[in-house]
Amino acid sequence: MPARPYIVGNWKMNGTRAMLSEARSIDRAAARYPGVQVALAPPFTLVHAMTEEVQAIGVGGQDCHAETKGAHTGDISAVMLADCGASFVITGHSERRRDHGESSDMVKAKAEAALAAGLGVIVCVGETLDERESGKAEAIVGGQVDASLPAPEIFADAAQGKISVAYEPVWAIGTGRVAEVADVIAMHQAIRSRLEAAYGEQGATVRILYGGSVNAENGTALLAAEGVGGALVGGASLTADSFVAIIAAAGTDQVI
Ligand code: 13P
Numbered sequence: 001m002p003a004r005p006y007i008v009g010n011w012k013m014n015g016t017r018a019m020l021s022e023a024r025s026i027d028r029a030a031a032r033y034p035g036v037q038v039a040l041a042p043p044f045t046l047v048h049a050m051t052e053e054v055q056a057i058g059v060g061g062q063d064c065h066a067e068t069k070g071a072h073t074g075d076i077s078a079v080m081l082a083d084c085g086a087s088f089v090i091t092g093h094s095e096r097r098r099d100h101g102e103s104s105d106m107v108k109a110k111a112e113a114a115l116a117a118g119l120g121v122i123v124c125v126g127e128t129l130d131e132r133e134s135g136k137a138e139a140i141v142g143g144q145v146d147a148s149l150p151a152p153e154i155f156a157d158a159a160q161g162k163i164s165v166a167y168e169p170v171w172a173i174g175t176g177r178v179a180e181v182a183d184v185i186a187m188h189q190a191i192r193s194r195l196e197a198a199y200g201e202q203g204a205t206v207r208i209l210y211g212g213s214v215n216a217e218n219g220t221a222l223l224a225a226e227g228v229g230g231a232l233v234g235g236a237s238l239t240a241d242s243f244v245a246i247i248a249a250a251g252t253d254q255v256i
Contacts, residue, residue, distance in 0.1 A: 003161060005223060005250040006207050006230030008122065009040045009237025010062060010090060020046065020053050025240035027054035029247060036251035037230070040237065041090050044076055051085030060088035060119070063096055066109035068117075078110070078117035088120035090232075092148050094170045104147035111163075112150045120162045122209065122232065123148050125191070129171035138190045141167065145194040155199050164207040165191055166232040172212025174234060181225050184210050188227035216245030223250045 009026070011019075023040055030038035039058035042050050051059045065075040081089055091114065092107030107123060114121040125144040127137040145165065149155070155163065167187055169179050179187075188208045195203030210222050211232030222228060230250065236242040 003205075003207055003229060004035055004037045006037045006039070006164060006209060007243075007247050007250050008038075008060075008090075008166075008209065008230065008232050009243055010093070010211075010232055010234050011040065011042045011046075011238060012062070012095070012234060013043060014238055015042050015046055017046065017049060019238075020049060022238065022240050023050050023057075024053050026243055026247075027057050029240065029244040031056035033247050033251040036247055038247055039088060041088075044081075047081065047086050048084040058087045058120075060086045060090065060122075062090050062093065064089045064091065064110055064114055064117075064119075066106065066113045068113070078114045078119055081114075082117045082119055086119060088122065089114045090122045090124060090166070092124045092144075094124060094126055094168060094173065098170075104144050107148040108150065111148065112154050115150055115154055115158045115162060120164070121150075122164045122166050124166045124168050124211070124232070126168040126170050126173075126212070132169065132171065137169075138187065141187060142190055142194050145191055146198065149195070149198065152199055155202065160202075160205050161207070164209055164229070165195070166209040166211045167191060168211035168232060174213070176213050178213045178218050178222070179210070181221055184222060185225050185227055188225075192227060214246060216242060216249060219246045219249035 041060045041062045061081040064078040068079045091110040096102045111121045125141050127140045131140045207229030209230040209232045214231045214233045215236045
Protein backbone atom coordinates (compact mmCIF):
# COMPACT_ATOMS: atom_id res chain seq x y z
CA MET A 1 0.00 0.00 0.00
CA PRO A 2 1.49 3.38 -0.92
CA ALA A 3 2.24 5.58 2.08
CA ARG A 4 -0.03 8.53 2.80
CA PRO A 5 1.27 11.85 1.47
CA TYR A 6 3.24 13.61 4.18
CA ILE A 7 2.71 17.37 4.45
CA VAL A 8 5.09 19.00 6.91
CA GLY A 9 5.21 22.66 7.91
CA ASN A 10 8.59 24.04 8.90
CA TRP A 11 8.01 27.21 10.88
CA LYS A 12 11.74 28.03 10.96
CA MET A 13 12.48 30.90 13.42
CA ASN A 14 8.86 32.04 13.48
CA GLY A 15 6.25 31.75 16.15
CA THR A 16 5.51 32.73 19.72
CA ARG A 17 2.75 31.26 21.85
CA ALA A 18 0.20 33.48 20.13
CA MET A 19 0.65 31.32 17.03
CA LEU A 20 -0.54 28.17 18.76
CA SER A 21 -4.02 29.15 17.60
CA GLU A 22 -2.86 28.56 13.99
CA ALA A 23 -1.64 25.11 15.01
CA ARG A 24 -5.04 24.37 16.57
CA SER A 25 -6.81 25.39 13.36
CA ILE A 26 -4.41 23.32 11.25
CA ASP A 27 -4.98 20.36 13.57
CA ARG A 28 -8.77 20.60 13.28
CA ALA A 29 -8.56 20.79 9.50
CA ALA A 30 -6.04 17.93 9.26
CA ALA A 31 -8.47 15.68 11.14
CA ARG A 32 -10.78 15.98 8.14
CA TYR A 33 -8.09 14.56 5.81
CA PRO A 34 -7.26 11.13 7.25
CA GLY A 35 -5.58 10.19 3.97
CA VAL A 36 -2.89 12.82 4.54
CA GLN A 37 -0.23 12.70 7.26
CA VAL A 38 0.30 16.23 8.57
CA ALA A 39 2.99 17.59 10.88
CA LEU A 40 4.44 20.90 12.07
CA ALA A 41 7.99 21.69 13.14
CA PRO A 42 7.77 24.86 15.26
CA PRO A 43 10.75 26.45 17.03
CA PHE A 44 11.97 24.41 20.03
CA THR A 45 10.26 26.84 22.40
CA LEU A 46 6.82 25.82 21.11
CA VAL A 47 7.29 22.07 20.69
CA HIS A 48 5.92 21.00 24.05
CA ALA A 49 3.11 23.54 24.14
CA MET A 50 2.05 22.55 20.63
CA THR A 51 1.92 18.85 21.49
CA GLU A 52 -0.56 19.74 24.22
CA GLU A 53 -2.80 21.58 21.75
CA VAL A 54 -3.07 19.13 18.86
CA GLN A 55 -4.29 15.59 18.26
CA ALA A 56 -4.35 14.83 14.54
CA ILE A 57 -0.92 16.16 13.57
CA GLY A 58 2.66 15.31 14.46
CA VAL A 59 4.94 17.84 16.13
CA GLY A 60 8.69 17.84 15.61
CA GLY A 61 11.92 19.75 15.94
CA GLN A 62 13.90 21.54 13.22
CA ASP A 63 17.29 20.18 14.30
CA CYS A 64 18.93 18.13 17.04
CA HIS A 65 22.44 17.54 18.34
CA ALA A 66 24.08 14.21 17.56
CA GLU A 67 24.94 13.55 21.24
CA THR A 68 22.30 12.64 23.79
CA LYS A 69 23.56 15.15 26.42
CA GLY A 70 26.61 17.06 27.52
CA ALA A 71 28.53 20.33 27.27
CA HIS A 72 26.94 21.78 24.12
CA THR A 73 25.53 25.17 25.11
CA GLY A 74 22.43 26.11 23.22
CA ASP A 75 21.92 22.72 21.63
CA ILE A 76 19.01 20.31 22.05
CA SER A 77 19.31 16.52 21.81
CA ALA A 78 16.94 14.13 20.08
CA VAL A 79 16.27 12.54 23.47
CA MET A 80 15.13 15.93 24.80
CA LEU A 81 12.84 16.43 21.81
CA ALA A 82 11.29 13.01 22.37
CA ASP A 83 10.93 13.81 26.08
CA CYS A 84 8.85 16.91 25.35
CA GLY A 85 6.53 15.06 23.01
CA ALA A 86 8.09 15.49 19.57
CA SER A 87 7.64 12.61 17.16
CA PHE A 88 10.18 13.61 14.51
CA VAL A 89 12.98 15.99 13.67
CA ILE A 90 14.25 17.68 10.51
CA THR A 91 18.00 17.37 9.94
CA GLY A 92 20.33 18.94 7.40
CA HIS A 93 18.08 21.79 6.29
CA SER A 94 20.08 24.01 3.90
CA GLU A 95 19.71 26.90 6.36
CA ARG A 96 21.49 24.76 9.01
CA ARG A 97 24.12 23.67 6.51
CA ARG A 98 24.66 27.35 5.54
CA ASP A 99 24.26 29.16 8.90
CA HIS A 100 25.89 26.54 11.12
CA GLY A 101 28.38 24.91 8.77
CA GLU A 102 26.70 21.52 9.05
CA SER A 103 28.38 18.87 6.90
CA SER A 104 26.63 15.78 5.58
CA ASP A 105 28.61 13.73 8.15
CA MET A 106 27.08 15.81 10.93
CA VAL A 107 23.62 15.50 9.39
CA LYS A 108 24.01 11.72 9.26
CA ALA A 109 25.05 11.59 12.94
CA LYS A 110 22.02 13.71 13.87
CA ALA A 111 19.68 11.50 11.82
CA GLU A 112 21.07 8.40 13.53
CA ALA A 113 20.64 10.06 16.95
CA ALA A 114 17.03 10.86 16.06
CA LEU A 115 16.26 7.24 15.20
CA ALA A 116 18.02 6.05 18.36
CA ALA A 117 15.70 8.34 20.35
CA GLY A 118 12.68 6.80 18.63
CA LEU A 119 11.97 9.86 16.50
CA GLY A 120 11.16 9.93 12.81
CA VAL A 121 13.60 11.95 10.74
CA ILE A 122 13.35 14.12 7.63
CA VAL A 123 16.79 14.50 6.06
CA CYS A 124 17.07 17.54 3.75
CA VAL A 125 19.15 17.73 0.60
CA GLY A 126 19.28 20.20 -2.28
CA GLU A 127 21.55 22.00 -4.72
CA THR A 128 22.36 25.70 -5.03
CA LEU A 129 21.54 27.72 -8.16
CA ASP A 130 25.20 27.64 -9.29
CA GLU A 131 25.22 23.87 -8.94
CA ARG A 132 22.02 23.52 -10.99
CA GLU A 133 23.16 25.93 -13.68
CA SER A 134 26.46 24.13 -14.05
CA GLY A 135 24.68 20.80 -14.54
CA LYS A 136 25.84 19.34 -11.22
CA ALA A 137 22.51 19.18 -9.39
CA GLU A 138 22.05 15.38 -9.48
CA ALA A 139 25.67 14.70 -8.54
CA ILE A 140 25.54 17.15 -5.61
CA VAL A 141 22.19 15.92 -4.29
CA GLY A 142 23.18 12.27 -4.83
CA GLY A 143 26.35 12.86 -2.83
CA GLN A 144 24.33 14.49 -0.04
CA VAL A 145 21.93 11.52 0.05
CA ASP A 146 24.80 9.03 0.23
CA ALA A 147 26.55 10.95 3.02
CA SER A 148 23.63 12.30 5.09
CA LEU A 149 21.32 9.28 5.50
CA PRO A 150 21.64 6.78 8.38
CA ALA A 151 23.98 3.80 7.94
CA PRO A 152 22.31 0.67 6.48
CA GLU A 153 22.39 -1.27 9.77
CA ILE A 154 20.68 1.61 11.58
CA PHE A 155 18.20 2.04 8.74
CA ALA A 156 17.35 -1.67 8.94
CA ASP A 157 16.52 -1.37 12.66
CA ALA A 158 14.26 1.68 12.21
CA ALA A 159 10.53 1.16 11.88
CA GLN A 160 9.18 1.50 8.36
CA GLY A 161 8.11 5.04 7.52
CA LYS A 162 10.43 6.65 10.09
CA ILE A 163 12.80 8.05 7.49
CA SER A 164 11.96 10.64 4.86
CA VAL A 165 14.12 12.68 2.53
CA ALA A 166 13.19 16.25 1.61
CA TYR A 167 14.51 17.52 -1.72
CA GLU A 168 14.70 21.28 -1.33
CA PRO A 169 16.55 23.13 -4.08
CA VAL A 170 18.23 26.00 -2.21
CA TRP A 171 17.28 28.50 -4.93
CA ALA A 172 13.59 27.64 -4.53
CA ILE A 173 13.44 28.23 -0.77
CA GLY A 174 11.60 31.39 0.18
CA THR A 175 12.05 32.83 -3.32
CA GLY A 176 8.67 32.11 -4.88
CA ARG A 177 10.62 30.33 -7.61
CA VAL A 178 9.43 26.75 -7.67
CA ALA A 179 11.24 23.92 -9.46
CA GLU A 180 9.78 22.62 -12.74
CA VAL A 181 7.67 19.51 -12.17
CA ALA A 182 9.79 17.57 -14.70
CA ASP A 183 12.98 18.49 -12.79
CA VAL A 184 11.36 17.46 -9.51
CA ILE A 185 10.39 14.08 -10.97
CA ALA A 186 13.91 13.54 -12.34
CA MET A 187 15.56 14.44 -9.05
CA HIS A 188 13.18 12.30 -6.99
CA GLN A 189 14.01 9.36 -9.29
CA ALA A 190 17.73 10.00 -8.84
CA ILE A 191 17.29 10.12 -5.05
CA ARG A 192 15.25 6.88 -5.14
CA SER A 193 18.06 5.12 -7.03
CA ARG A 194 20.57 6.20 -4.39
CA LEU A 195 18.27 5.01 -1.60
CA GLU A 196 17.82 1.61 -3.25
CA ALA A 197 21.57 1.33 -3.84
CA ALA A 198 22.17 2.05 -0.15
CA TYR A 199 19.32 0.11 1.45
CA GLY A 200 18.21 -2.43 -1.14
CA GLU A 201 14.49 -2.88 -1.64
CA GLN A 202 13.79 -1.24 1.75
CA GLY A 203 14.93 2.00 0.10
CA ALA A 204 11.52 2.05 -1.59
CA THR A 205 9.87 2.69 1.81
CA VAL A 206 11.49 6.11 2.24
CA ARG A 207 9.17 8.97 1.39
CA ILE A 208 10.72 11.71 -0.71
CA LEU A 209 9.18 15.13 -0.11
CA TYR A 210 9.60 18.26 -2.23
CA GLY A 211 10.23 21.63 -0.59
CA GLY A 212 10.76 25.13 -1.92
CA SER A 213 8.04 27.79 -2.37
CA VAL A 214 5.22 25.23 -2.20
CA ASN A 215 1.80 26.91 -1.98
CA ALA A 216 -1.82 26.10 -2.69
CA GLU A 217 -1.48 27.06 -6.36
CA ASN A 218 1.53 24.93 -7.27
CA GLY A 219 0.90 22.23 -4.63
CA THR A 220 -1.59 20.22 -6.65
CA ALA A 221 0.78 19.64 -9.60
CA LEU A 222 3.82 19.02 -7.39
CA LEU A 223 2.02 16.57 -5.12
CA ALA A 224 0.60 14.67 -8.09
CA ALA A 225 4.05 14.31 -9.67
CA GLU A 226 5.47 10.80 -9.89
CA GLY A 227 7.68 9.96 -6.92
CA VAL A 228 6.64 12.96 -4.81
CA GLY A 229 5.58 11.62 -1.41
CA GLY A 230 4.67 14.93 0.16
CA ALA A 231 5.88 18.46 0.78
CA LEU A 232 8.05 20.34 3.27
CA VAL A 233 6.51 23.78 3.44
CA GLY A 234 8.03 26.95 4.91
CA GLY A 235 6.25 30.28 4.54
CA ALA A 236 2.89 28.82 3.52
CA SER A 237 2.75 26.71 6.72
CA LEU A 238 2.61 29.74 9.00
CA THR A 239 -1.12 30.31 8.70
CA ALA A 240 -3.92 27.78 8.74
CA ASP A 241 -5.47 29.34 5.64
CA SER A 242 -2.48 28.76 3.39
CA PHE A 243 -1.33 25.46 4.93
CA VAL A 244 -4.74 23.80 4.94
CA ALA A 245 -5.07 24.58 1.23
CA ILE A 246 -1.91 22.52 0.64
CA ILE A 247 -3.24 19.68 2.81
CA ALA A 248 -6.41 19.77 0.74
CA ALA A 249 -4.31 19.63 -2.44
CA ALA A 250 -2.72 16.42 -1.16
CA GLY A 251 -5.92 14.63 -0.18
CA THR A 252 -9.18 13.99 -1.94
CA ASP A 253 -10.83 12.09 0.86
CA GLN A 254 -12.10 14.96 2.98
CA VAL A 255 -14.36 13.90 5.85
CA ILE A 256 -16.95 16.55 6.68
P1 13P B 1 9.45 27.99 1.67
O1 13P B 1 8.24 27.10 1.52
O2 13P B 1 9.21 29.22 2.47
O3 13P B 1 10.11 28.24 0.35
O4 13P B 1 10.52 27.14 2.55
C1 13P B 1 10.81 25.84 2.18
C2 13P B 1 11.61 25.23 3.26
O5 13P B 1 12.76 25.54 3.45
C3 13P B 1 10.94 24.23 4.11
O6 13P B 1 11.86 23.56 4.91
